[in-house]
Amino acid sequence: MAIEKVSVAGCGLMGSGIAQVCALAGFPTVVREVNDALVEKGLKGIEKNLDRLVEKGTLRAAERDAARARLKGTTKIEDLAGADIVIEAIIEQLAAKREFWRELEPRCGRHTIFASNTSSLSITEMAVSTGRPQRFVGLHFFNPVPVMKLVEVTRTIATDDAVFDEAHAFAQRLGKVPVRATDRPGFIVNRLLVPFLLDAVRALEEGVASIEDIDNSMKLGCGHPMGPLTLLDFVGHDTTYYIANIMFEEFKEKRFAPPPLLKRMVLAGWNGRKSGRGFYDYSDPKNPKPVKLL
């Protein structure tokens, strides 16, 4: 059965982006937040983004209005129930996600596909709490969702082939490029990216080179759009630390273990751009300066 209606849980950074691309792709989309203020904040953010696209000339005003008309915000979980696919993008806590799915499951039709946007939690662990593990997949979008083309579509050993194919086709209908992966922490991108970022911190820790020289090396020597330490500042050190710990827990391999310097920075609250300080000081955001760490 082809997907026609979409529900999204969470209208934060990722949920709002997902709701936006679904509505723009022509799907009636309901998005749920925990209170009215957050529903309004999320929808306002989407409206601003759509307006910006019109100003830039990449979207016609009529298309913006049609997309906005397809979007409905709510605080009620039962409003999510009428969809063919529910995409969950709430906080990255297994207990909260399992509670959400447990509450939603009995309200949905048997055909509804459940998808989680988790970056690091086990899809299998969520799927088994729903009573429909065969209709559960991961749909891992990238930030910012309207811009980034990739979606990792992930399956567990219990996912039906037809459901996996349907979710893959759905990502294509959103204008994304889906890749197929299995349920392992980090999927594809973080499996490769996180050890690389952690190695950049280890190189700094061991005195191989300065912050700026490590970043410039990967930019100018490998053509990366930004250096690994700058990228860590963008992602947020707390987020990377959390994901690295989950990956280390699963694989027990040294390359996934967060280096002590990263842990110290997280403990100090130096989480990168969002906290004003990470490997760089963002007091002047347009002109970040490397900090003195050692």
Ligand SMILES: NC(=O)c1ccc[n+]([C@@H]2O[C@H](COP(=O)([O-])OP(=O)(O)OC[C@H]3O[C@@H](n4cnc5c(N)ncnc54)[C@H](O)[C@@H]3O)[C@@H](O)[C@H]2O)c1
């Ligand atoms: N931030 C990223 O770059 C990124 C990238 C890919 C995937 N993810 C994943 O996406 C998910 C959301 O991350 P985010 O960065 O958007 O977080 P966020 O904090 O910006 O948004 C999460 C939102 O979920 C809401 N929420 C909490 N419980 C809810 C519930 N039961 N029902 C509805 N809404 C609820 C919160 O109020 C919050 O607004 C996480 O699983 C995260 O791992 C994040």
